[in-house]
Amino acid sequence: MIAEIARVTARQLLGRRRTILLALLAAIPVLLAAIFRLANPGSSRALEGFTESVFVALVVTLLMPLVALVFGTAAFGAEIEDGTVIYLLAKPVPRWAVVLAKWVVAAVAAVTLSAGATLAAGLLSLAGTPAGLEISIGYTAGVAAGAVVYAAVFVALSLVTGRALIAGLVYVLVWEGALASLFEGIRFLSIRQYALGIADATGVGGRITSDTLEPATAVLLAAVATVVALVVAVRRLRAFEIPQAD
Amino acid sequence: MTGQVPERTTAAGEAARGSIYDLGYQHYEGHRLGRSGAFLALYADSLRACFGLGRPGRAKIVPIGLAALALLPAVIAVAIEAVARGAIPDPIRYDNYFSTIVQFLVLFVAGQAPELLGRDQRYHVLPLYFSRALDRLDYPAAKLAALVTALLIVSLLPQAAILLGKILGGVDPVAAAADNLPAVPPIILSSLAAAVVMAALALAVAGFTPRRAYATAGIFALFYISLAVAAVVSETAREVASAPWGDYAPLLAPTATLEGLTAWLFDSPPSGDEFGMFALPGPLYLAVAAGLAVVAVGLLAWRYRRIPA
Amino acid sequence: MPAPPAPAAGPVPADAPLPGNGAAAGSAPGRVAAAPAIELRSVSRWYGNVVAVNDVSFGLGPGVTGLLGPNGAGKSTLLHMMSGFLRPSAGEVLVAGGRAWRRPALYREVGLVPEREAVYPFLTGFEFARFNARLQGLRDADRAAGRAMDMVDLGEAQHRPIGTYSKGMRQRAKVAGALVHDPPILLLDEPFNGMDPRQRLAMMELLRQMAAEGRTVLFSSHILEEVERLAEQVLVIVAGRLAASGDFRAIRKLMTDRPHTFTVESSDDRRLAAALLGEPAVFGVEVSGGSLLVRSADFSAFSRAIAGVARAADIRLFEVLPTDESLESVFSYLVER
Numbered sequence A: 001m002i003a004e005i006a007r008v009t010a011r012q013l014l015g016r017r018r019t020i021l022l023a024l025l026a027a028i029p030v031l032l033a034a035i036f037r038l039a040n041p042g043s044s045r046a047l048e049g050f051t052e053s054v055f056v057a058l059v060v061t062l063l064m065p066l067v068a069l070v071f072g073t074a075a076f077g078a079e080i081e082d083g084t085v086i087y088l089l090a091k092p093v094p095r096w097a098v099v100l101a102k103w104v105v106a107a108v109a110a111v112t113l114s115a116g117a118t119l120a121a122g123l124l125s126l127a128g129t130p131a132g133l134e135i136s137i138g139y140t141a142g143v144a145a146g147a148v149v150y151a152a153v154f155v156a157l158s159l160v161t162g163r164a165l166i167a168g169l170v171y172v173l174v175w176e177g178a179l180a181s182l183f184e185g186i187r188f189l190s191i192r193q194y195a196l197g198i199a200d201a202t203g204v205g206g207r208i209t210s211d212t213l214e215p216a217t218a219v220l221l222a223a224v225a226t227v228v229a230l231v232v233a234v235r236r237l238r239a240f241e242i243p244q245a246d
Numbered sequence B: 001m002t003g004q005v006p007e008r009t010t011a012a013g014e015a016a017r018g019s020i021y022d023l024g025y026q027h028y029e030g031h032r033l034g035r036s037g038a039f040l041a042l043y044a045d046s047l048r049a050c051f052g053l054g055r056p057g058r059a060k061i062v063p064i065g066l067a068a069l070a071l072l073p074a075v076i077a078v079a080i081e082a083v084a085r086g087a088i089p090d091p092i093r094y095d096n097y098f099s100t101i102v103q104f105l106v107l108f109v110a111g112q113a114p115e116l117l118g119r120d121q122r123y124h125v126l127p128l129y130f131s132r133a134l135d136r137l138d139y140p141a142a143k144l145a146a147l148v149t150a151l152l153i154v155s156l157l158p159q160a161a162i163l164l165g166k167i168l169g170g171v172d173p174v175a176a177a178a179d180n181l182p183a184v185p186p187i188i189l190s191s192l193a194a195a196v197v198m199a200a201l202a203l204a205v206a207g208f209t210p211r212r213a214y215a216t217a218g219i220f221a222l223f224y225i226s227l228a229v230a231a232v233v234s235e236t237a238r239e240v241a242s243a244p245w246g247d248y249a250p251l252l253a254p255t256a257t258l259e260g261l262t263a264w265l266f267d268s269p270p271s272g273d274e275f276g277m278f279a280l281p282g283p284l285y286l287a288v289a290a291g292l293a294v295v296a297v298g299l300l301a302w303r304y305r306r307i308p309a
Numbered sequence C: 001m002p003a004p005p006a007p008a009a010g011p012v013p014a015d016a017p018l019p020g021n022g023a024a025a026g027s028a029p030g031r032v033a034a035a036p037a038i039e040l041r042s043v044s045r046w047y048g049n050v051v052a053v054n055d056v057s058f059g060l061g062p063g064v065t066g067l068l069g070p071n072g073a074g075k076s077t078l079l080h081m082m083s084g085f086l087r088p089s090a091g092e093v094l095v096a097g098g099r100a101w102r103r104p105a106l107y108r109e110v111g112l113v114p115e116r117e118a119v120y121p122f123l124t125g126f127e128f129a130r131f132n133a134r135l136q137g138l139r140d141a142d143r144a145a146g147r148a149m150d151m152v153d154l155g156e157a158q159h160r161p162i163g164t165y166s167k168g169m170r171q172r173a174k175v176a177g178a179l180v181h182d183p184p185i186l187l188l189d190e191p192f193n194g195m196d197p198r199q200r201l202a203m204m205e206l207l208r209q210m211a212a213e214g215r216t217v218l219f220s221s222h223i224l225e226e227v228e229r230l231a232e233q234v235l236v237i238v239a240g241r242l243a244a245s246g247d248f249r250a251i252r253k254l255m256t257d258r259p260h261t262f263t264v265e266s267s268d269d270r271r272l273a274a275a276l277l278g279e280p281a282v283f284g285v286e287v288s289g290g291s292l293l294v295r296s297a298d299f300s301a302f303s304r305a306i307a308g309v310a311r312a313a314d315i316r317l318f319e320v321l322p323t324d325e326s327l328e329s330v331f332s333y334l335v336e337r
Helices: A002-014 A017-039 A044-076 A078-082 A095-126 A132-160 A164-182 A184-189 A191-204 A215-238 B034-050 B057-084 B097-122 B126-130 B138-169 B173-206 B212-239 B244-252 B254-266 B282-306 C075-082 C104-108 C125-135 C141-151 C167-179 C197-212 C224-230 C248-254 C269-276 C299-312 C327-336
Strands: C038-047 C050-060 C063-068 C090-095 C110-113 C185-189 C216-221 C233-238 C241-246 C260-266 C282-288 C291-296 C317-322
Touching: A002 A044, A002 A095, A002 C125, A017 A044, A017 A095, A017 B212, A044 A095, A044 A132, A044 A164, A044 A191, A044 B212, A095 A132, A095 A215, A132 A164, A132 A191, A132 A215, A164 A184, A164 A191, A164 B212, A191 A215, B034 B097, B034 B138, B057 B097, B057 B138, B097 B126, B097 B138, B097 B173, B097 B212, B097 B254, B126 B138, B138 B173, B138 B282, B173 B212, B173 B254, B173 B282, B212 B244, B212 B254, B244 B254, B244 B282, B254 B282, C038 C075, C050 C075, C050 C090, C050 C233, C050 C241, C063 C075, C063 C197, C063 C224, C075 C090, C075 C185, C075 C216, C104 C110, C110 C167, C125 C141, C125 C167, C141 C167, C167 C185, C167 C197, C185 C197, C197 C216, C197 C224, C216 C224, C224 C327, C233 C248, C233 C327, C241 C248, C241 C327, C248 C327, C260 C269, C260 C299, C269 C282, C269 C291, C269 C299, C291 C299, C299 C317
Parallel strands: C063 C216, C063 C233, C110 C185, C185 C216
Antiparallel strands: C038 C050, C038 C090, C233 C241, C260 C291, C260 C317, C282 C291
């Protein structure tokens, strides 16, 4: 049954103009990596600078959350808003199964695009450089983990509020962006930091950004965030009431 | 008006009569404003919508909040000058004011452009607009004019405040006015250029989807991701010592292009030039900015010519 | 005229004979004593200050029941509560032996045809039915889907995407999806929306057949003709309250403060009119065209009296027709009370 829901969700999610746009967006880091490759600056400072601005500032900060946001909020998407989720819920299927199916599809789509782009960009730009492979793999893992957590959070968000996309944008840009630079403690509640911490643990090893979360902390908090988000989603779905039509 | 109603016969063969009573409905026989009237009405209504006027309070928070945030640095600067009286020279200048508030302008336009175009698409009311005295392209033109006006208000108000502060705060208002007068044309021109380019780009994105949230995300992506890309390209080129093409990096990002244009109009390099970007001849920025505006307006026009209605 | 005070207004008490409970369908005599398939006990639902459903109680069994009411009366609210998608603010909604709210197992026994139109436009009709079948856990989903498609007469179009269907075809696809697991209870919200007359007749026939097989079918409508033609029992909802329930002809007879009108055609209308005015059951006679319009306060008394009156006056009766037995007159009476 989960497979069936996942199949239909996948068709709903992917066969659209927005997937093409997101794929184009995901191609940008790969393109930049190609340009970097061709320019071939050689200095390690250049490499660091490039890695930092592409992988951290572009992909982890902007691209990956955006991709996960669009897929995560579209998993349930308009179904909740216009009440057609009824067709899915008027079945003897446990609600956690529905949430799981939607989340898996959104997460797989987000991971494929963002981690795929990261890996391609990494291999293209860093191949042959010392520790280049580790850094590529590290960021790929971090981005993949981040996409998975973001997807869960945004799926839950789409069940909690009708303005999930805007709320998600505010979260990513304001909470994880502006506020996190002002208040230290927010780092522990920021999925971006989990992703960076996991990237460090898996290969980047603190070479690019310092002051990231400890590996254990990052993994633990990421897992907790995912589980909490999914639980919230299931509870909201169980208590789903048809919105008053007018 | 009582009218003549044809007699009708019932099945039983009897004739029946009916009449229509005058309820006082009247035709409008007065002057009709025509296309320009319709255009101005749509423009005024859209301009109000840019600031959330005529909608519940929630809709006003974002635009008016952002306008306030854009005004804040100017007010603070004027206050500082008034109090410190020259002890802190030039806390904020015109020529880099744009870089100070550009983020707020992006947010403004990302929030309001979808508001202008999204609802009408979503609820399929475009046929109502197109069956009026408006031409097809009058509709996006009016929306564009309104958003440009709104952006002008948001960006000119603080600069006017600074100007006023400098004139009135000084010892000799008249001399101060004469000193600051040459700054007025660049202020107006740079704000106008920024307003046109940003409004056109935002509306071009918003015109393609009835879902406002997607349009907002798209506009964000357009402005922020292009900036990140420009930064990367510029840095990469800088590391490759003899790479002239890195200088062209700012042209990849609308906001950076506009900053370059502003710097050229004011004839002074902006402070905080972290990318060392503004090494290109000024007219090039102007050309690219104009090009962006033309492409964006073209896309908008193409979309609204072809939109099903 | 003394008339027995009839409980025509207000909710039917829970222990009163329940409409449709085994008596109407007549196909399953052994089920008279079974618990009602759908039971509401003092159910209310409010949104802030607005009361959408106000203290409604009834029970339903096999057969077709029509939920009738003007727009905004609370029909959809009731249906949503019965289908487990709205929590009652007060009271209990029991469907298929348990509460409706938060019980996914309910949907094995219930087929729901909601009002919302949009439904996975990229799936073909067959795929949609099969999707439903698979989620219901049916082992041979393909066969069940094919059968459901044939039942609603979409066999030809079943391999086209639903997005290409007309409104009536989409309705039928939704019904197929609800029937695919052969549920004993069917809830339909305005099912005839958008159907042309031929499709409507076919759907009515299908629902009658479902009911004849012992299913409980409940459909909502604000169109009197539909309900009159299809429903064996009606539930009339006005402004959130249950105004009446049961067979509408029986309800009509209970409306004693409104006179019944009859159309009578005879061999000598005027003389008959004069004779009828002498009857205590009659309090108004109108001569119009080729027939008499007789107003009587007591349906059964008049029915008994007219034959005798005519014979005494040596007048032949050609036609005696109660003229306001329609659901419409019942309905407008209930709405205006």
